[in-house]
Amino acid sequence: MTNHWIDMINADVVMIMGGNPAEDHPISMNWLTRTKERGAYILHVDPRFNRTSSIADVFAKLRSGTDIAFVGGMIKYAIDNNRIQQEYVREYTNASWIVGDGYGFADGLFAGFDPAKKSYDRARWVWALDGQGQPRRDPTLKHPRCVFQLLKAHFSRYDVDTVCRITGTPKEAYLRVCDLYTSTFAPDRAGTWLYAMGTAQHSHGTQNVRSYAILQLLLGNIGVAGGGVNAMRGESNVQGSTDQGLNNDILPGYLRTPVEADTDLARYLKRVTPVAANPQSVNWLQNTPKYVVSLLKAWWGEHARPDNDFAFAYLPKLGQGFQGQGYAFLALTHAMLAGDVKGLFCVGQNPAVGGANARLIRAGLDKLDWMVVVDLFEHETAGFWKRPGVDPAKIPTEVFVLPATSAVEKEGSIVNSGRWAQWRSRAVKPIAACRPDLEIIDGLAKAVKRGYEKDGVFPEPIRHLAWDYGHEADPHKVARELNGRYLADVTQPDGTPVAAGKQVPGFAQLRDDGSTMSGNWIYCGGYTEEGNLAARRDATDAVNGIGLYPKWAWVWPMNRRILYNRASVNRKGEPFNPRKWVIRWNAEKKAWEGDVPDGAMPPGEMNPFIMLASGVGQLYAPEMVDGPFPEHYEPVESPVRNPLSKVQSSPCAQVWQSTEFDRYGTAEVFPIVATTFRVSEHWQTGAMSRNMPWLVGLVPSAFVEIGTALATREGIKSGDRVIVSSARGSIEVYALVTERFQPFFVDGRLIDEIGLPWHWGYAGIVPGDIANDLTASVGDANTQIPETKVFLCNLRKKSPT
């Protein structure tokens, strides 16, 4: 999130789209209840009326996969009705920047598309430069090639009738949403945008989020109290996991993983260190070399030296991946199926149930030589070799199950969606042989290091690993390393000397000469000589009373609670909304008050989006691989021709077609749109919750939600057994017939949509068929996140035998 959970109370309008917090983040409802009490409106946009919709002021339904049409229409509505925060847009976004002649858009494609490679030549989308090599600008926003005019032209096709024709939203509800939400353009009103997997898990998921960011920038809602683009993270500590770089393409602190072409440190740093686009850009990531070197020093200690490139050669480098498709989840599962993966560590994950195209995944598990599962229960992945329909004798995989402890049985921190790192004590001792993940990984690393002591291929990266978290791995030691410390006596810029061994007070003090180490630069400042700031529990609010609670736990970066908060003030440091100010410049004291300012310099020329090379919010984003503006395309499996352009679905989406499991269906055979969802009572694949008898008693069996219209046509009543099928498989579940899920009137006809909760598998107290057996291996163009939220299916009542 750019903001945080408690900040919701500052919103005048809350948009919840592609998310269901009442069921999937119920604790957050405390804040949404309070903001409603203060008079805020809650808008819920979703294919089905669910428990979040029940407390919303306006529910507007939309057909799965049409978010860009919906929000594109809101962007047009804002522009047409002049609901733009003018000063904000002019000063703090690239609205005034002029795009070069290479950019264009026609017939559903941006300029520079290569159909053979299914990719764009993004060099076509660059800026028009002036004599100094800076992007040219028109502060009046009238130049026909300025971003604002190009944005306006791009979304001019998203009029209300066209949008509702695509999304199936009733026009009245749509207009009410547009009116209410765009009212937050006023400087004294704020709109917060909450979203989750319903937004992200699409072939154009990243562009979905882009559309939210564009609208929020136009309305002046980024960096302000009650605003922001706020992802409701899907797992308890997924925020922590991405912060620590668990994804294949990032290192801790969202640094980029090196690739094969990065043959030395200098080459890598040159590639990944952004250059400021203009003198008004702070371009904070110009400090990347300090963070990379400090990371290398944390990992290889004394073996990372200036004369050996700080052991840069020890870092694994990304190649092209399986079949040139990279290393993300879809590529990994296909590599497993092809027999390319010998062993798998499956830690706190249950891909046999939770992954897209789950039948493909289970078939891939059959090919492993060995697998180590670390989890609380023996779930479907741990027991894949004894799943229904399979003969264990024919599966050669050696499976190890290491029982892990739950969060309450170990000490450590969890980072919530709002970037709040909250330290917890151990509440109860682990039972039986269960051990914390940290101990398991520590034991493994020590054993591997011992193995590499005598020999091994390229042993140095392991032998030289600086690994010391105690005889019994101590989370405090890990946290202290993430913060980092001085490795030599140094003198600070202000002249104060600091002794080696002291914790570094913040990432501004990290250095690229090997005198500092830090396991994760964004956590530098969280465990200092002051102590473990994540363990603080002081519930005193800050002077501006907007729910920052600056002494409760610790927030990255540097305890800054609202990111980009310099965009909440004008160039003189005066808040746009004095009633709910985030920061303000005290001219007498010559200091900022309120939240930690996002950039400590006094008010003036420097721009607020300090983490972007441009320094300003990106209405136009040429870094995206599939277009600088979002454009509506249909999902890869769709029941309608794209009414907006000749391009049916995202031209850059990763669509796997190489295996027998990679089949796709058409609307002739599979006329019904399907989506997946979760319920309050179960958690993800049910690995924990379907082993809890009380929870199973509330929601026992796998089911599908079907609207009354469709159910009546098919002769289905609630409680009937039905078969739901897609091109990839079929499952049998109970039917739940409901008024809350009605067909969409799209392009002149009614399209049915159904919803499947994906919590069930063959393990647990009550087994059930796996909903992800029906989803496909389709990945978003930028991130390869699977398009599990929309696909085509068919259904019929199971005939009694």
Place this chain on the structure above:
Amino acid sequence: MTTPSAKPKAMIQDNTRCIGCRACMIACKSWNNRPADHTEFFAGAGYQNPIDLDANNYTLITFNEIVTGAQPDWVFGRQLCMHCEHPACASACPTTALTKTALGPVVFNESRCIGCRACMQACPFLIPKYDYENLNPKIHKCTFCADRIEAGLKPACATVCPTGAISFGDRDDMVAEAKRRIATAPGTYIPEIYGLDEVGGTSVLHLSSVPFEQIGYITGLPKTPMPDLTHRWLRVTPHFFALLYAVFGALTWIMHRRSSRSESKGDTM
């Protein structure tokens, strides 16, 4: 933990804030050590389980789909003991197994229960449930977490509710708060506090966005406390019996006198 004020307590059940998550049901089961339910599917519109309160479920969230025109709505209600000011169950119970305490809860003493089910007949809200599966059956109902309240804690349900749909405090304060909510957001609530006046007033005050009968509540209850309906007559009982004794005693005396008089006259007929 704090020492509670000695004033009687109440809860607000604000259904406009309820998201139907059932944390209250699970917390209640946990605190009261109730076993899990063995279910196969759902028992009501939506995800409701079980169909009604029972010996293992002292509180229940009802799922109600209400359609207005083309607009669907999902409204949740909660069933639980109302802890009446003048409980009919306590009045009907022959063994005083049910008693109203000063702090508000109508508590149940299991060791006194003879399983006669008079309380089930008496309760206007149909709350006490019988443990039909047990060879030594008792009734079961919400305890208002009387033990927690006495220790200065909130009931288990009020503690876990994530939205603040359940509030807990002194009854006076809860009544004032319920009225304040209706007054400040009239478009959100129907202007009714269920439990304020019903059967003489209760300790659980429900608020709703739709009429209560649409979300499974028993409505149309009188304002008179239930015991009053019978008390009017039962109150007379000792007088009635005294009168009966007096009348028959007098008749007996008269008859006795007559027969002894006729004896002394020497009637030998």
